């Protein structure tokens with residue numbers, strides 16, 4: 070009798086990082102994504118939302134189960150509290166512990182695979198792979214793993230990363246064909262890895278990601294979207310839609326992973342954020358603040374010139390000199406910040422971040438604590454009245470005050486104000502009566518940016534078909550997994566009641 074491998078994995082959590090819900094809807098409707106159609110049609114489905122203004126904090130929030138105000142992480146390059154300088158953070162540097170340590174202590178046997186924005190920082194009860202097949206590392210170092218050597222073993226067996234050099238930054242989507250084909254090979258390599266993981270060993274929890282949809286969304290959105298300002302019809306005609314190709318490959322991959330895990334497991338399919346056209350005013354923010362405060366933009370212009378050259382460098386070179394970049398930028402910017410009421414601090418291009426130079430918190434503070442709220446409100450009003458010089462529409466949809474939405478002991482580690490750009494049109498220049506006209510050079514590399522809404526689908530024995538009647542906060546995932554696996558002591562919301570009625 071031929072023995073058939075049967076997985077005894079109890080819970081599978083599969084993150085399809087930054088897979089856009091509207092594309093999923095369109096391509097499940099046209100029959101291109103049968104596995105996702107099954108998951109969303111048969112499972113309990115719902116939507117999730119990133120921490121407001123902080124799409125980059127989504128992973129730290131998910132795997133600590135804490136809000137950004139509690140875990141204090143918002144970007145890889147953060148302001149050092151009590152100074153005017155920023156510092157490159159280590160990926161694993163976060164004030165709250167990732168859930169896999171607590172789960173390991175409780176005896177949960179788990180595999181944590183390629184979760185973005187993390188690092189191997191200690192022993193887990195099972196396997197932990199970092200950056201083995203993912204493409205958004207804070208630094209591209211060798212893949213890391215617990216136990217040590219597991220990443221190298223996986224590479225020996227399933228091959229190395231085929232998308233190593235052709236990645237974010239610099240080169241843009243002109244070599245989109247080889248980029249797309251590399252992602253497809255990477256999806257195949259990951260899928261074989263997950264099939265082996267699930268059929269050869271028993272796990273209480275496999276918590277893993279496919280981030281290929283994330284990569285292709287950032288770099289190939291202008292090929293996909295005919296309305297994008299940089300859409301090239303000839304390129305699109307020549308290679309088709311790389312985003313659809315990758316989504317179809319991911320759908321097949323999920324089908325194979327589901328077949329490997331079998332029908333007895335509780336399965337979560339999750340997308341952290343969405344993806345859409347990237348139109349940001351990121352490069353305008355500090356010049357606008359300088360104009361509003363009547364201070365020189367000289368430092369900002371010098372930094373912008375340095376950054377424009379930097380953005381043209383190949384990713385591999387950028388990685389080698391990332392810390393040097395940070396140090397030199399800080400040398401340009403930090404002393405100027407101390408003399409201002411507020412200033413922009415680093416954030417990903419999707420967003421924008423402002424620090425208020427607050428008396429009692431900053432070493433040379435200028436804004437009195439009793440004036441903080443009014444200062445923020447006045448500044449937000451000034452920013453909201455700035456319009457796109459080409460369209461006349463406001464450049465911002467909103468300005469978010471961190472203290473209003475991100476409660477927690479570390480809320481002062483976060484930027485004070487976060488920008489929500491109006492992405493309807495490219496923002497080359499902006500204007501208002503107070504500001505005059507400011508210009509920016511658009512970044513050449515990323516044409517897709519994150520949208521704040523994600524989605525989830527859950528299937529498994531006893532899980533009802535239907536739609537969750539609330540948006541699930543990302544902080545609910547860890548408590549939900551804890552309750553599903555019987556891990557004691559985890560507090561916070563969960564959606565177990567919606568899953569199992571108790």
Ligand SMILES: [Zn+2]
Nearest residue numbers: 087283287519
């Ligand atoms: Zn991204």
